[in-house]
Structures are given as structure tokens and as C-alpha cells.
Amino acid sequence: MTSELEQELKHLIIDTLELEDVTPEDIDPDEPLFVEGLGLDSIDALELGLALQKRYGIKLESDSDETRHHFRNLRTLAALVEERRTA
Amino acid sequence: MTTPAMMYVHDWRAWQPGRRDTSQPRLSVAEKPAGGHVPAMLRRRLTGIGRALCDMLAELDADADCPLLYASRHGDGERTLEMLNTLAEEAPLSPARFGLSVHNAIPGVYSIGRGNRRTQQAIAASGDEFAALLVEAQGYLAQGEPTVILAFADQAIPARFAAHFTPPVETAAVALRVSSTPAHDAWALTPRPLTSDDTAEDSPQPSDLIDWLCGARDELHCHRPRQAWSLVRAE
Incomplete structure (x- = not known):
């Protein structure tokens, strides 16, 4: 089951x-x-x-373990956007 | 006494979208070249001219084992201008676009995509690119390379700057496989001294070379820039 946000991220x-x-x-x-x-x-x-910064206002450290975790797959990415989006 | 040929053109490929003489099998006029010899994840970063070059290079150097000398006067003017505009607006640059804004971007992607680890050179020479390519090729052949691939490509100047270029720059790419060894069907490239009959002509751009290769013009002259070096000892 793919959420609406996951679908949006796929297109992004x-x-x-x-x-x-x-x-x-x-x-x-x-x-x-x-x-x-x-x-x-x-x-x-x-x-x-x-793109995440432009679309959702999320700023990430470019080379941190945390970023590696968020970028693991579409689900972790969606969780990040859900939690940190300002736009 | 005739000067011995400097090198021989053994084969060639060319790309010029919209060109009419489509019966020439070595010429592609495709609006969207396939770039099929480069994996899709690399190909997505190439524009039409890069894809066309990868197609031509794969055909001219099937084993991906020849040195590649690439020349372009202007590179990708549209993308460069787009990045400058972005910087002027103090907006962040696209990392992928920035990464491919170097002059050797197309040869670089080609070498990764095809696994060609031989020497590559990317040249810009203020309009004398073809002369520069021949001089560089002469060097590699003199060092014992049996075969060298020459690629010469340019794209139309962004509208904003086009008025500064006459004749206009045509979007076109051409690649030659050259060698110091003659063959019955190879064409000779021969240097000769400048004479007083030589008039100053515009240096050939890729589309001029394609005209000659396709037989639309009989001769193609390529004058080397008249340069002099002075070495002066410091007092």
C-alpha cells in the first residue's frame, strides 16, 4: 500500500x-x-x-548517518517529510 | 616535393539534426539520438549532442580502446547561461547540472559508460578547434598510438549572445577515426605551408566538416592560428 505522500515523492x-x-x-x-x-x-x-529543501523546507546534513537513514528507501524518506516538513 | 600526409581518416560519423542529405549512412539527423550504448542511469544526464556522440564513438571504436580527443568551442551554452542566471538570483545550483558543466563532461560520461580507460582530452581553442585537434592527434600518432578518435561538437549559441557570432554556430557533432597508416579508402590530411593566396577564412565549425565529409564542398581549409612565442630573459 502506497500513501499519497509516497506517491508524491515517487514523482519528485x-x-x-x-x-x-x-x-x-x-x-x-x-x-x-x-x-x-x-x-x-x-x-x-x-x-x-x-529538492526536499525547495519543496518541503527540510534541510539535511549532506554526509551524516542520520541522512543515510532517511535516504534508505521511499518509506524512510516519507517518514522524514511527514515529521520535518515546513512547507 | 609533396609533404607526406600527416594522418588518414579511416572512418567517420556525424550528427546534425534537421540536415537534409539523409541518404548518407554515416550521418544521423535524428532529433533525439538514442545513446543506446550508455547505461540508462548515465544516459539520463546527457543532452542530445552527448547521446549522439556516444552513439558515434561506439561505432567508430567498438572495443572502446582508443584515445579520445574532443573539441568544442562553446560547450553547452544554454546550460551554462541557465546556471549563471541561477547564481545571479542567489538560488542553489543543481548538483547534477553543475557536475556536468565541465568541458570534458561528455567524454567523461562516455568513458564511464563504455569502460574506456584510455587518454582523453577536451579542447576549446577560440574557434581554432579543428586545427588544435589535428595538432594533438599528430602528437599521439607520433608517440606510437596506432589510432586516435577525434570528436568535434558544438551547439547553437544561446539567443542572448547569437548576434555576436557570424556565421551562426550550427548544432552538430562529428567524429573521425584517424591513423598514421594509409589504406586504399582512407582520406589523407596533409599539412602545407601558408601561401600568399591563402585568404583568411572562418575556421571550420563541426557543420563545415560535415559538409565536406558529405561531399557538399570539395575542399576544406583549416589554417592554424598564426602564433609566435617570445622568450625574454628577466633583467
Whole structure:
């Protein structure tokens, strides 16, 4: 079951990271986003961090264990947005 | 006495969207080149010209084992201008766009995508790119490289600056496989001294080279910039 916010984040990831061959259905909420799973890289992490700041007003440390945790998969990302969004 | 040929063009590929002479099998006029030889996760970061170059390089260097000399006068002017505008607004830059704003971005993505670990060079030479490419190629061949790939690409100047460039810059990319070894169907590139009959012509841009390769012009002259060095001892 995918929440509305998770669906929104899927679109944000696809649009921001220009994932031209990926559809929202391809992103499994429990699969890793980075390296394995979806296969995003370190530049994507920076790009996604910027998108979260622009869209939801969330600021993250670029290289902290906490950020690694939030970026693990779509569910952890949605939990972060739920908790910290200001916009 | 004729000067021996400096190098031979063994094969070539070109891309120029919208060009008419589509019967030439080595020329692509596709509006959206496939970039199919580069994995999708890398390809997404390339624009049309980068994808076209990756397609051409994969065909000219199937084993991805040749040095690559790449030249572009202006690089990606539209994206550079977009980033400058973003900076002027004091807004954050896109990390992905910034990461690919270097002059060697396309050769870099190509080398990762194809696993080519040979030497690469990215050149900008104020309009004398083709001459610079030939000089660099001469160096690699003289050092014993059997084959070198030359890539020459440019894109239309952003509208804001276009008035400063006559003739206008055409969006086009061309790649040549050159070698110091002749072959019956290879074309020779031969240097000669400048004569008083040589008039100052505009240096060739990628679309001029494609005109010549496709037979739309008989000759292509490429003057090296007249440069002189003076070494002066400090007093």
C-alpha cells in the first residue's frame, strides 16, 4: 500500500533526477534507493536533498548517518517529510 | 616535393539534426539520438549532442580502446547561461547540472559508460578547434598510438549572445577515426605551408566538416592560428 505522500515523492524523484525510463510503479517503497534497488548515486543524493529543501523546507546534513537513514528507501524518506516538513 | 600526409581518416560519423542529405549512412539527423550504448542511469544526464556522440564513438571504436580527443568551442551554452542566471538570483545550483558543466563532461560520461580507460582530452581553442585537434592527434600518432578518435561538437549559441557570432554556430557533432597508416579508402590530411593566396577564412565549425565529409564542398581549409612565442630573459 502506497500513501499519497509516497506517491508524491515517487514523482519528485523521477522528475528531479530525470529518470526517463522509470515509472512510479517501478519504485518499490521498501527497496533501497541508492546503489542497489533503484540505483541512484551520490550526485542524486545531493539533488534529492536540494529538492526536499525547495519543496518541503527540510534541510539535511549532506554526509551524516542520520541522512543515510532517511535516504534508505521511499518509506524512510516519507517518514522524514511527514515529521520535518515546513512547507 | 609533396609533404607526406600527416594522418588518414579511416572512418567517420556525424550528427546534425534537421540536415537534409539523409541518404548518407554515416550521418544521423535524428532529433533525439538514442545513446543506446550508455547505461540508462548515465544516459539520463546527457543532452542530445552527448547521446549522439556516444552513439558515434561506439561505432567508430567498438572495443572502446582508443584515445579520445574532443573539441568544442562553446560547450553547452544554454546550460551554462541557465546556471549563471541561477547564481545571479542567489538560488542553489543543481548538483547534477553543475557536475556536468565541465568541458570534458561528455567524454567523461562516455568513458564511464563504455569502460574506456584510455587518454582523453577536451579542447576549446577560440574557434581554432579543428586545427588544435589535428595538432594533438599528430602528437599521439607520433608517440606510437596506432589510432586516435577525434570528436568535434558544438551547439547553437544561446539567443542572448547569437548576434555576436557570424556565421551562426550550427548544432552538430562529428567524429573521425584517424591513423598514421594509409589504406586504399582512407582520406589523407596533409599539412602545407601558408601561401600568399591563402585568404583568411572562418575556421571550420563541426557543420563545415560535415559538409565536406558529405561531399557538399570539395575542399576544406583549416589554417592554424598564426602564433609566435617570445622568450625574454628577466633583467
